[in-house]
Amino acid sequence: MSGLWAGVRGGRGARLKVLLAAFALVLASGCATTNGSDPRDPLEGFNRSMYAFNDAFDEAIGKPVASAYKSTLPEPVRGWVRNFFANIGDLFIGLNNLLQGKPADSVNDWARFAFNTIFGVFGINDIASEMGLEKHNEDFGQTFGRWGSPSGAYLVWPLAGPSTVRDSAGGLLDLYFDPVRRHQPDDARLFAGLLRAVNQRADLLDASRILEEAALDKYLFQRDAFLQRRRGLIHDGNPPRESPSSRERMNPRVQAEPGAPAADRLFEEPAAAGAAVAEQAHSYEPRLPANYEAVVAASRVRR
Amino acid sequence: MPVVDLRAAAAAAAVCIALFAAAAAAQDIQPADVLVKNVTLEVVEIVKRDKDIQAGDRRKVVELIEAKVVPHFNFTAMTASAVGTQWGKANAEQKLRLTEEFRTLMVRTYASSIAAYRNQRLDFRPLRAKPTDTDVTVNVRVLQPGTEAVKIDYDMEKTARGWKVWDVRVADISLTANYRTEFANVVRDSGIDGLIRILQAKNSKALERTPVAGAERK
Numbered sequence: 001m002s003g004l005w006a007g008v009r010g011g012r013g014a015r016l017k018v019l020l021a022a023f024a025l026v027l028a029s030g031c032a033t034t035n036g037s038d039p040r041d042p043l044e045g046f047n048r049s050m051y052a053f054n055d056a057f058d059e060a061i062g063k064p065v066a067s068a069y070k071s072t073l074p075e076p077v078r079g080w081v082r083n084f085f086a087n088i089g090d091l092f093i094g095l096n097n098l099l100q101g102k103p104a105d106s107v108n109d110w111a112r113f114a115f116n117t118i119f120g121v122f123g124i125n126d127i128a129s130e131m132g133l134e135k136h137n138e139d140f141g142q143t144f145g146r147w148g149s150p151s152g153a154y155l156v157w158p159l160a161g162p163s164t165v166r167d168s169a170g171g172l173l174d175l176y177f178d179p180v181r182r183h184q185p186d187d188a189r190l191f192a193g194l195l196r197a198v199n200q201r202a203d204l205l206d207a208s209r210i211l212e213e214a215a216l217d218k219y220l221f222q223r224d225a226f227l228q229r230r231r232g233l234i235h236d237g238n239p240p241r242e243s244p245s246s247r248e249r250m251n252p253r254v255q256a257e258p259g260a261p262a263a264d265r266l267f268e269e270p271a272a273a274g275a276a277v278a279e280q281a282h283s284y285e286p287r288l289p290a291n292y293e294a295v296v297a298a299s300r301v302r303r
Numbered sequence: 304m305p306v307v308d309l310r311a312a313a314a315a316a317a318v319c320i321a322l323f324a325a326a327a328a329a330q331d332i333q334p335a336d337v338l339v340k341n342v343t344l345e346v347v348e349i350v351k352r353d354k355d356i357q358a359g360d361r362r363k364v365v366e367l368i369e370a371k372v373v374p375h376f377n378f379t380a381m382t383a384s385a386v387g388t389q390w391g392k393a394n395a396e397q398k399l400r401l402t403e404e405f406r407t408l409m410v411r412t413y414a415s416s417i418a419a420y421r422n423q424r425l426d427f428r429p430l431r432a433k434p435t436d437t438d439v440t441v442n443v444r445v446l447q448p449g450t451e452a453v454k455i456d457y458d459m460e461k462t463a464r465g466w467k468v469w470d471v472r473v474a475d476i477s478l479t480a481n482y483r484t485e486f487a488n489v490v491r492d493s494g495i496d497g498l499i500r501i502l503q504a505k506n507s508k509a510l511e512r513t514p515v516a517g518a519e520r521k
Contacts, residue, residue: 037488038484079448079449082448082449082450083449086449126448126449129446130448134451134452135449135451136451137451203450206419207419209415210412210415213411213415213509214411215485216482216485216489216501216502217488225476225481228475228480229474229475231475232474232475232476237454237475
């Protein structure tokens with residue numbers, strides 16, 4: 001979960017050194033380790049090296065610092081920090097909603113910014129949410145996606161973490177407009193950037209532990225989760241159902257086991273499978289094994 | 304006049320009772336959204352009250368999930384969805400073992416999520432489906448200040464034994480779809496048995512680690 005280091009945007013010199021070190025590491029480990037098995041991830045070898053670097057950095061610095069931060073500051077204080085940066089973010093979330101042709105959402109976001117800045121004491125209290133003005137999640141990468149740009153290859157950046165070609169381009173714009181990056185003087189900017197990053201990492205300590213428990217291959221798990229998440233965000237939580245071809249590719253086609261007892265009617269593979277597939281071409285459903293009942297019965301015996 | 308009113312009322316009541324009885328006879332199963340809401344609130348209530356769970360008692364969380372949540376999940380369908388196209392190549396015994404291991408993995412992941420719960424507000428969205436639908440998505444949102452709501456979608460199918468969950472999507476990330484690439488790679492390299500072995504190893508390794516995610520929160 002080193003993506004959270006996207007928050008560190010100050011300290012150019014130190015960051016550059018780390019970056020160069022990372023690239024040297026990649027060159028040394030060689031990009032030739034590509035499996036090339038996934039068309040969405042042609043640079044898997046490079047990405048895996050970057051992931052390994054980020055993971056090592058997170059283990060050595062990210063997680064310990066975030067844990068210490070979390071155990072030092074009580075939740076209300078961390079909440080103020082979270083809200084303060086979230087409030088600044090609302091400005092550009094509003095801009096992106098406008099660019100995506102959702103002016104009502106922009107008004108919502110800017111109203112949030114106004115209320116939280118004025119009545120929420122510079123945004124440290126999120127009173128707008130309590131008033132029913134919902135927090136949104138938008139960035140320039142999503143705006144490009146909304147405009148029809150394909151995501152391009154999956155990319156993992158040092159410290160910044162998972163991205164795609166499109167989202168990297170968007171990320172550069174996000175960075176350009178980022179009020180924290182533009183803040184003067186340098187010390188204040190560095191402090192604000194680090195505070196934001198550490199707070200974000202602390203908020204994700206539970207999530208990253210869950211990821212570690214759930215994944216067999218953490219790289220693949222994070223990549224697929226990231227791509228699913230971005231797809232969902234671009235469609236504001238209502239991504240279109242999978243296309244018939246990908247559905248066909250993903251779908252387990254289950255053959256009836258000979259001699260299996262009659263299955264629950266709802267779980268039966270339709271007799272005219274071809275017709276059924278044509279009929280449901282626009283919906284994604286997993287096919288259940290025809291011997292579902294037998295499987296369930298057997299599992300009951302086993303337990 | 305009062306007589307007429309009474310008669311009308313009685314007739315209306317009779318019709319209501321008849322309709323209700325008919326509906327009850329046709330299906331005495333809870334609607335999907337009601338089921339999700341009841342189960343979620345019940346589990347959250349127990350987690351809030353149980354000091355051991357808050358202190359990170361993994362065994363108690365798993366027991367709670369096994370008792371309250373697991374009966375509403377169709378793990379065979381979830382495993383089939385996660386394994387993807389290769390599911391058809393597994394024999395009955397392999398399917399059983401795969402399901403068993405995937406179920407353990409899912410219950411453990413779920414236990415970690417529950418242990419990480421911190422009194423966030425839950426928003427149960429009204430179900431947008433026809434009463435005749437047998438495949439619906441129930442939407443719950445977890446609200447917390449400063450961040451956008453986390454959407455949890457339960458894809459559910461109606462069966463003779465009530466509504467069963469066959470996929471959970473958290474913030475649009477499908478838990479079953481997220482395993483497809485990993486599982487496909489393993490099956491390609493070392494077959495279905497290889498996948499069973501890897502899942503077993505993963506599950507038994509996790510058993511040794513006692514603390515559950517979220518246990519050290521303040």
